[in-house]
Amino acid sequence: MRIYLSAIAIAFLLLFQVPAFSVSNIYLDLNVAYTDAGDLETLPGFGLTLGYAINENINLFYRSIFSSTTKDPHTPQETEYSYHLYLAGFQYRYRISESPVYWMMNAAAGWTQAKYSTTQTGNDESDGGVAVIASTGILVEATQNVSAYLEAGYHYASYADALSEADVKGFQVLLGIRFTVWGKNRPIFENY
Numbered sequence: 216m217r218i219y220l221s222a223i224a225i226a227f228l229l230l231f232q233v234p235a236f237s238v239s240n241i242y243l244d245l246n247v248a249y250t251d252a253g254d255l256e257t258l259p260g261f262g263l264t265l266g267y268a269i270n271e272n273i274n275l276f277y278r279s280i281f282s283s284t285t286k287d288p289h290t291p292q293e294t295e296y297s298y299h300l301y302l303a304g305f306q307y308r309y310r311i312s313e314s315p316v317y318w319m320m321n322a323a324a325g326w327t328q329a330k331y332s333t334t335q336t337g338n339d340e341s342d343g344g345v346a347v348i349a350s351t352g353i354l355v356e357a358t359q360n361v362s363a364y365l366e367a368g369y370h371y372a373s374y375a376d377a378l379s380e381a382d383v384k385g386f387q388v389l390l391g392i393r394f395t396v397w398g399k400n401r402p403i404f405e406n407y
Contacts, residue, residue, distance in 0.1 A: 239267060239268045239269070239270075239397075240267075240268040240395050240397060241265075241266070241267055241268075241395070241396050241397035242264070242265070242266035242267075242268070242274070242276075242393050242394065242395055242396065243263070243264070243265055243266075243393070243394045243396050244263065244264035244265075244266065244278075244364075244391045244392065244393045244394070245261075245262075245263065245391060245392050245394075246261060246262040246263070246264060246278075246280065246389045246390070246391040247259070247260070247261055247262075247389070247390050247391070248260040248261065248262055248280050248282055248387060248388070248389050249387070249388045250280070250282050250298060250370070250385070250386075250387045250388075251385030251386045251387070252282070252296070252298045252329075252372075252383050252384075252385060253381070253382040253383045253384050253385050254381040254382050254383060255296045255298050255329055255331060255381065255383055256284055256286060256296050257284070257385075258282035258284045258296060258297075258298055259283075259284065260280055260281050260282025260283065260298075261280070261281060262278060262279050262280035262281060262300075262389075263278070263279055264276050264277070264278040264391070265277050265278075266306065266393075271308075272307060272308050272309065273305065273306070273307055273308075274305070274306040274308065275303075275305060275306075276303070276304055276305075276306055276321075276323070277301075277302070277303050278300070278301075278302045278303075278304070278323065279299070279300065279301050279302075280299065280300045280302075280389075281297075281299050282297065282298045282299070283295065283296060283297040283298070284296050291334060291335045292333070292334070292335055293333070293334040293335075294331060294332065294333045294334070295330075295331065295332050296329075296330070296331045297328075297329065297330045297331075298327070298328075298329050298372075298383070299327065299328045299329075300325065300326075300327050300346055300348070300370070301325045301326045301327070301328075302323035302324065302325035302326075302346065302348060303323060303324070303325055304321055304322050304323025304324065304325075304348075305321070305322055305323075306319055306320070306321045307319065307320045315355055315356040315357075316353060316354070316355050316356075317353070317354040317355075317356075318351070318352075318353060319351060319352050319353070319354050319364065319366065320350075320351050321348070321349065321350045321351070321352075321366065321368065322348070322349050323347070323348050324345065324346065324347045324348075325345070325346060326343065326344075326345065326346070327343065327344050327345065327346035327372045327374075327383075328341070328342075328343050329341065329342055329343075329344070329372065329374065329378055329381070330342075340377040340378060341377060341378075342374040342375070342376045342377040342378035342379070343374070344372055344373050344374035344375060344378070345372070345373055346370060346371065346372040346373075347370065347371050348368055348369065348370040348371075348387065349368050349369055350366050350367060350368020350369070350387065350389070351366070351368065352364055352365050352366030352367060352368075352389070353365055354393065359395070360394060360395045361392065361393070361394060361395075362392070362393040362395075363392055363393070364389075364390075364391050364392075364393060365388075365389070365390055365391075366388070366389040366390075367386065367387070367388045367389075368386070368387055369384070369385070369386055369387070370384060370385065370386075370387050371383075371384040372384065
């Protein structure tokens, strides 16, 4: 199901906007993530984001983040946690004083998949649910095709079955590199 949702989101972003390709940027972000997932522990992870610029200040995006960790490794109490997010949302970018620096605000919602397994008891629980996230951060355009950003925010997930009693929410920090795969950022020395 996750693969189908990812494929549909990518196809939507690409096909829905075909006539506008000549005037808008398409972005691909590589992210590293640090997520406090409440009962699912704090997890490091990585992700990809595909974005489309509606105009200079507003982007649509689809983001997948895959996080996992192991608590008490190589002991009988070893527990593995995983937390995956598949989100679609909006990003607002505000350029700071004619510089190559932007302040960003994001809001997104989508699907989440969580799992934990304990070696000692053989207990495996997994569940799918919905998630929302709001975040803010700074993006710096380094060249016409490469930017870097730091983003911090809060996420909340809700599950209906095996993890319905779990408290899965907390902060999330993303560090990313954005590649402009279609279009260009402004020339680096223009209007700075």
